[in-house]
Amino acid sequence: LEQVTLQLKWKHQFQFAGYYAALEQGYYRQAGLDVVLREADSNNSDPVAAVLDGRADYGIGASDLVLERARGKPLVALAVIIQHSPLVLLTRADLDTAQDLKDKRVMLLPSETELFAYLAREGLARSQIKEVPHSFQWVDLIEGRVDALSGYSSDETFDLKASRFHFNQFSPRSLGIDFYGDTLFTSEAKLQARPLQVAAFRQASLDGWKYALEHPDEIIDLIQKRYSSRHSRAHLEFEAAELKRLMAADLVEIGQMKPGRWQHIAEVYQELGMIPTDYSLEGFLYDPTPPKAPGWMMPALLAFATLLLAMTIAVGYFAQLNRRLHQALAQRDEALRQSQESEEHYRLIADNSDDVIWLLDIDSRRFTYVSPSVHRLRGWTAEEVMAQSLDAALTPASATIISARLQEGMAGLARGDRSAQVSMTEVDQPHKDGRIIPTEVSTTLLTDAAGRVTRVLGVSRNITERRKLEAALRDNEERLRLALESTGDSVWDWNIQDGTAHYSDSWKSVLGYGPNELKNTVEAFFALVHPDDLPRVREELERHWRGETPNYRCEFRMQAKQDDWHWILGRGMVWTRSSEGAPLRMLGTHLDITERKLAEFAISQANTRLQAQLEEIQTLQARLADLAVRDGLTGLFNRRYLDETLEREVARARRDGHPLSVIMFDLDLFKNLNDSYGHRAGDHILKAVADILRTDTRAEDVACRYGGEEFLIVLPGMALDHACQRAETWRARFEASNFSFGNFTLHVTGSFGVAGYPDHGKTPDELTHAADSALYQAKHLGRNRVEFYGGEPIAFVTKLQ
Numbered sequence: 001l002e003q004v005t006l007q008l009k010w011k012h013q014f015q016f017a018g019y020y021a022a023l024e025q026g027y028y029r030q031a032g033l034d035v036v037l038r039e040a041d042s043n044n045s046d047p048v049a050a051v052l053d054g055r056a057d058y059g060i061g062a063s064d065l066v067l068e069r070a071r072g073k074p075l076v077a078l079a080v081i082i083q084h085s086p087l088v089l090l091t092r093a094d095l096d097t098a099q100d101l102k103d104k105r106v107m108l109l110p111s112e113t114e115l116f117a118y119l120a121r122e123g124l125a126r127s128q129i130k131e132v133p134h135s136f137q138w139v140d141l142i143e144g145r146v147d148a149l150s151g152y153s154s155d156e157t158f159d160l161k162a163s164r165f166h167f168n169q170f171s172p173r174s175l176g177i178d179f180y181g182d183t184l185f186t187s188e189a190k191l192q193a194r195p196l197q198v199a200a201f202r203q204a205s206l207d208g209w210k211y212a213l214e215h216p217d218e219i220i221d222l223i224q225k226r227y228s229s230r231h232s233r234a235h236l237e238f239e240a241a242e243l244k245r246l247m248a249a250d251l252v253e254i255g256q257m258k259p260g261r262w263q264h265i266a267e268v269y270q271e272l273g274m275i276p277t278d279y280s281l282e283g284f285l286y287d288p289t290p291p292k293a294p295g296w297m298m299p300a301l302l303a304f305a306t307l308l309l310a311m312t313i314a315v316g317y318f319a320q321l322n323r324r325l326h327q328a329l330a331q332r333d334e335a336l337r338q339s340q341e342s343e344e345h346y347r348l349i350a351d352n353s354d355d356v357i358w359l360l361d362i363d364s365r366r367f368t369y370v371s372p373s374v375h376r377l378r379g380w381t382a383e384e385v386m387a388q389s390l391d392a393a394l395t396p397a398s399a400t401i402i403s404a405r406l407q408e409g410m411a412g413l414a415r416g417d418r419s420a421q422v423s424m425t426e427v428d429q430p431h432k433d434g435r436i437i438p439t440e441v442s443t444t445l446l447t448d449a450a451g452r453v454t455r456v457l458g459v460s461r462n463i464t465e466r467r468k469l470e471a472a473l474r475d476n477e478e479r480l481r482l483a484l485e486s487t488g489d490s491v492w493d494w495n496i497q498d499g500t501a502h503y504s505d506s507w508k509s510v511l512g513y514g515p516n517e518l519k520n521t522v523e524a525f526f527a528l529v530h531p532d533d534l535p536r537v538r539e540e541l542e543r544h545w546r547g548e549t550p551n552y553r554c555e556f557r558m559q560a561k562q563d564d565w566h567w568i569l570g571r572g573m574v575w576t577r578s579s580e581g582a583p584l585r586m587l588g589t590h591l592d593i594t595e596r597k598l599a600e601f602a603i604s605q606a607n608t609r610l611q612a613q614l615e616e617i618q619t620l621q622a623r624l625a626d627l628a629v630r631d632g633l634t635g636l637f638n639r640r641y642l643d644e645t646l647e648r649e650v651a652r653a654r655r656d657g658h659p660l661s662v663i664m665f666d667l668d669l670f671k672n673l674n675d676s677y678g679h680r681a682g683d684h685i686l687k688a689v690a691d692i693l694r695t696d697t698r699a700e701d702v703a704c705r706y707g708g709e710e711f712l713i714v715l716p717g718m719a720l721d722h723a724c725q726r727a728e729t730w731r732a733r734f735e736a737s738n739f740s741f742g743n744f745t746l747h748v749t750g751s752f753g754v755a756g757y758p759d760h761g762k763t764p765d766e767l768t769h770a771a772d773s774a775l776y777q778a779k780h781l782g783r784n785r786v787e788f789y790g791g792e793p794i795a796f797v798t799k800l801q
C-alpha cells in the first residue's frame with residue numbers, strides 16, 4: 001500500500017465523515033492506499049501550506065483555494081464536498097445587522113475570505129472592525145470577550161444553542177455570496193506525478209462520503225470510538241444533519257464542482273480586490289473524465305493498432321514459448337527443491353536417530369552412508385566406519401550370519417519371494433574399545449532398475465539393555481524355581497513356545513521316577529495324565545493361557561512308574577508373555593493328593609451305602625405305618641383308623657355344617673359259608689367284598705373292616721337318603737355277584753344299617769351305635785336288606801327298592 005496523508009482543516013468531527021468511512025470500509029485500501037487522516041494542530045493548521053510544501057499529499061480547503069490559485073499557488077481542486085459553505089458570523093443577540101459590527105471585536109481567520117466579502121458587501125471595510133485572533137472558544141462570545149466570531153453553522157451554533165445563549169447568525173449567502181465549503185485538493189505537482197493515485201484517492205473519498213451520508217449513526221459511533229470523543233453524540237448528530245443539508249447530496253452529486261461557480265467565487269474575490277485582474281483558473285479544476293482524442297487520431301490509431309496486433313501476435317507467440325520454458329524450468333526447480341527438501345528431511349532423521357542407519361554397497365561390501373549415531377554405538381565415527389569393510393564392522397561369527405542372511409535374501413528375491421527383501425537378525429558388533437555390542441539389525445535389500453540387488457539399507461539398534469533385562473528375567477525365573485524347589489515342592493517349568501520343560505527331582509519322585517528318567521518336554525507330562533482327565537487338564541491350561549483365569553489349577557490322575565495312578569493337584573501361572581499376550585513361559589507345582597482323594601472316595605462310598613439303607617428304612621417305616629391302619633386280609637382300613645377318622649369327620653361336619661353318613665353291613669350267614677366251603681373260601685369272599693368297596697367308593701369315603709365279616713363305610717358330606725341309595729347299590733351288587741373259588745361258585749348277601757349325622761347321633765359312638773342298631777334291624781327283618789336308624793322307638797323302614 002502506498003502511504004498518503006490527508007491534511008484536515010479542523011479537528012476530528014463529522015465534517016470529515018467521508019474520509020473515516022473510506023478508511024473503515026476499505027475503499028482506500030482497495031485503491032492501494034494507506035491513508036493517514038491528520039487533524040489540524042498548531043503545526044498543521046494550514047492545509048494549503050502542508051500540501052504545497054509536501055507535508056501532506058492532499059488537503060481539505062474551502063473557497064479560498066481559488067484565491068490562492070489566482071495568486072499563483074499551484075493547487076488543484078479535486079472535489080467539492082460541501083456545496084454551500086457553513087461558515088457564518090455569530091454575534092451577540094443585540095447586534096442585529098452587519099453594520100452593528102463596526103468597531104466591534106470580531107474573531108476571524110485570515111482565510112475566511114467569504115466573511116470579509118460579506119462584510120464588504122455590507123459596506124463594512126475590513127479596517128472598520130477590530131480583528132481579534134481566533135481563540136476557537138465560543139465561550140469568549142458568551143462571556144463578552146468578543147462581540148462576534150466566525151464559526152460553522154454545523155458546529156458552533158450547536159454549542160451556543162445548548163448553552164441557551166441568544167445570538168445572531170450572519171451568513172454570506174444572504175448577500176448572494178454562495179461559496180463552496182470543504183473542498184478536496186492537491187498540488188499540481190502531485191497530479192502530474194501520480195494522476196492515477198489522485199484519481200483513485202478522489203474516487204475512494206467520494207465513495208466514503210456516499211457511505212457516510214447513508215450511515216451517519218455508524219460513522220458517529222466510529223468517530224466517538226476511534227477519533228474523538230470531544231463532541232457529544234447529540235452534537236455530532238446536529239453536525240451531520242446540518243452538513244447533509246449544506247452538501248445537498250440529494251440534488252448534487254457529491255464532489256461536483258462547476259467552473260462557473262468557481263468563476264463566480266473568483267469574481268467576488270476580484271471585486272474585493274483580493275486577486276489581480278489577469279488571474280487565470282487554468283488547471284485549477286481537476287477533470288475526472290479522461291481527455292477526448294482529436295479527429296485525425298482515429299485512422300492513425302487504427303494503423304497503429306493493426307501494427308500493434310501483428311506485433312502482439314508475434315510477441316504473444318514468443319511469450320507463450322517463453323512462458324512454457326519458464327514453466328518447465330520452474331517445475332524442474334520445484335522438483336529439485338522438493339527432492340532436496342525430502343533428502344534433507346530424511347538425512348535429518350537419519351542424522352538424529354539413536355539407531356544407526358546405513359547403506360551398504362553389495363559389490364564393494366563397503367558402507368556408502370552411516371549415520372553419526374554409529375559413534376555412540378561402536379566408538380568409531382561414521383567416516384571411520386565408511387572406510388572399514390563390512391567384515392571389520394562385525395565379529396567373525398556375526399559376519400558369517402549376516403553374509404548368510406544377505407545371500408538368503410538375494411536368493412529369495414531371485415525366486416520372486418518379496419518377503420525376502422526384509423529381514424531382522426541379532427548380531428554382535430565390535431566397539432572401538434574392544435567391547436562387543438549386541439545389536440538387532442534390520443535390513444532391506446535395494447535393487448536397481450534391472451532388479452539386481454545393489455545396496456542394503458540397514459538399521460542397527462543397540463540391544464545391550466534388552467539383553468540385560470532378558471538375562472535378569474531368566475535369572476529371576478531361575479531363582480524363583482530354586483526357591484520353590486527348596487521347599488520340596490514338585491516344580492515344573494515349561495517353555496510353551498518350543499515345548500521344552502524342566503521337572504524337579506521331587507516332581508519325578510512323586511511318580512516314582514528317578515532324576516533322569518523322564519524327557520524334558522511338555523508332552524512328557526501329558527503322556528502321563530489319565531486319558532479320562534486329559535481333556536479337562538488341557539482345557540484348564542488353555543483357559544489360563546488365553547488369560548481367562550488368573551492362574552491354572554486342576555486335579556487329575558497321573559500314571560506312576562509302578563503303573564498305579566496318583567491323584568495330583570496341579571497349580572501354575574504363565575510367567576512371561578509376548579508383547580501380543582501369547583504365553584511364553586509357565587511355572588507351577590504338583591501336589592500328590594492321592595491319600596486325600598482315596599479318603600474322599602471312601603467317604604463318598606460310605607455315604608452312598610448309608611443313603612441306600614436310609615431309603616430302605618424309610619420304605620419299611622412307610623409300610624409299617626400302613627400296616628398300623630390297614631386290615632391285613634382285605635387291605636381296607638382297620639378299626640383303629642376308623643376311630644380316628646370318624647372322630648375327625650364328625651368334628652368337621654359339625655364345624656362346616658355338612659351332612660355325614662355311616663353305613664355298617666354284615667355278610668349274612670357267613671358261618672354257613674365257612675362251614676360249607678372252608679375258612680379260605682370265607683377269606684376269599686371277604687377280599688372280594690373289599691375289592692368291590694375299594695373300586696366303588698369316592699376318594700373321600702373311608703371303607704373299614706369293622707369286625708370279622710362286618711364292614712363300616714364313612715361317607716363325609718353325604719346325606720342319609722343318598723347313603724341309603726349307596727347301601728342299596730352295594731347290597732344289590734353282592735346279591736347279583738358270583739364269586740368263584742376253586743371249582744365252586746359262591747354267593748353272599750349282606751345286611752346294611754345306615755345312620756346320619758346329626759339326626760341319628762352327634763358323636764362317633766352314637767353314630768356307629770345307630771348304624772349298628774339299623775343293621776341289627778336288617779338282620780332281624782330277614783337279612784339282605786338296608787335299614788336306617790329311625791329314632792326312638794326305632795322305626796324300621798323296609799327295603800328301599
Ligand SMILES: Nc1nc2c(ncn2[C@@H]2O[C@H](COP(=O)(O)OP(=O)(O)OP(=O)(O)O)[C@@H](O)[C@H]2O)c(=O)[nH]1
Binds near residue numbers: 670674707
Ligand atoms: N373265613 C373266615 N371266617 C370268619 C372270619 N372272621 C369271622 N368269621 C366267621 O364268621 C362267622 C360269623 O358267624 P355268626 O356271627 O354266627 O353269624 P352268621 O353266621 O354270619 O349269621 P348272621 O350274622 O346272623 O347272618 C363265624 O363262623 C366266624 O368264624 C375270617 O376272618 N375268616
